[in-house]
Amino acid sequence: MPRFLSLVRIDEATAPAGGPSPELQQRMGALLEEITKAGVMLDTAGLTPTSEGVRVRHEKGGKLTVTDGPFTEAKEVIGGYALMQAKDKAEAVEWARRFVEVHGDEYDVTCEVRQIAE
Template sequence: MRYMMLVKMDPSKAPAAGPSEELMTEVGKLVDDMAKAGVLLDTAGLRPLEEGAVLRLSGGKQTVLDRSFTEPTEIVGGYCIVQVTSQEEAVEWASRFLSVHGDAWEMTSEIRRIEEPA
């Protein structure tokens, strides 16, 4: 089964200095562990919201939203796709990812099973 783990956070609660070198090293080790375990399919952090776009469909009309005038309370900062045997295993990997961040970060990981083609 494939699962996507979406890492979400309130940008106002992120450390001002961003991720430390130590954190990036620990995340790299975890990614290596996932690759060695054969569960990692893809992972990446996402560029800032200001560099992206939001397209909304409502009433058959599409609108590109101007993100410069909104203060997001939660953003998706990255994702990871894993191939595991159960949701519990996906939760374990997501828990390890959150744990390496320590006390300086406040975030959530939404874990969703990917719909497989029929």
């Protein structure tokens, strides 16, 4: 079965300062339990804020730069990921749709679903 990576993009500027509410955590836990029992979820996690991150970049001509976060030029950042094994892209997209919906009005969240090249 093909594997898919769902990149969870958020706007750090509009995310709740205290993190997800207990209600969102409960809804998310129920969904993650369901997707895991379905045999689809291989791994998932949220990421620390960009203020704790570092970017390492190699440019044409061999220039190497290392930049500490936060990365102010980026409005949307990767806030987490999910690695799924689904029967096809439609199933992976359906799980991503449900993941986005579970956030309610607390977050502006986008999931980019891409199949892993085998």
